[in-house]
Amino acid sequence: MIKPVSGAVRFQDFENDKLKNKIAYVPQSDSVDWDFPATAMDVVMMGRYGHLGWLKRPGKEDKSMALEMLEKVGMRDYASRQISRLSGGQRQRVFLARALIQHAEIYFMDEPFRGVDAQTEKSIVGILKELKQQGKTVVIVHHDLQTVSDYFDWVTLINLRVVANGPVEEVFHEENLGLVYGGLGLLLKGAV
Secondary structure (H helix, E strand, O other): OOOOOOOOOOOOEEHHHHHHHHHEEEHHHHHHHHHHHHHHHHHHHHHOOHHHHHOOOOOHHHHHHHHHHHHHHHHHOOOOOHHOOOOHHHHHHHHHHHHHOOOOOEEEEEEOOOOOOHHHHHHHHHHHHHHOOEEEEEEEEEEOOOOOOOOOOOOOOOOOOEEEEEEHHHOOHHHHHHHOOOOOHHHHHHHO
16 A cells, blocks of 8 residues: 555555555554544445545445445444444444445454454454455454454464464464463463
């Protein structure tokens, strides 16, 4: 999404600038200006801008798609509510709908479960599984060690550098957790 200083980013034979419409991003909830006067529908429609091109306005089909995505995340009834008047879980679902409407190949999500209730988390996991079944790539920043094995099939453990990367059943174990958390792997064993 940002032009690299050196080298190139490639995905399925697409390079840097050609990747933009293939990537969707769900931000961490605390990185957003909640005072911006936008409704849930407005936020989801923002996901269509990359497909519309310059100076084009969303049409009937775009609005229909936005309502469909809001329905998919259980937020259709909140389409006209200002984003700052939504709960943390509702906001996350709106941002997920904004990503879904982009019909991307790669989804980057920064802590999508942070601040959401159990029902919202379950709903998001269901959508992530659908994306996987569709052959999409989903990359998630996640810190809840108790749910890693249940939610993901591949994990990259990082502590200033990549400590381990691979299938959860091969990489997500006490030794690697100790390397990531500085010896806390023994304390965390019961939690995973």
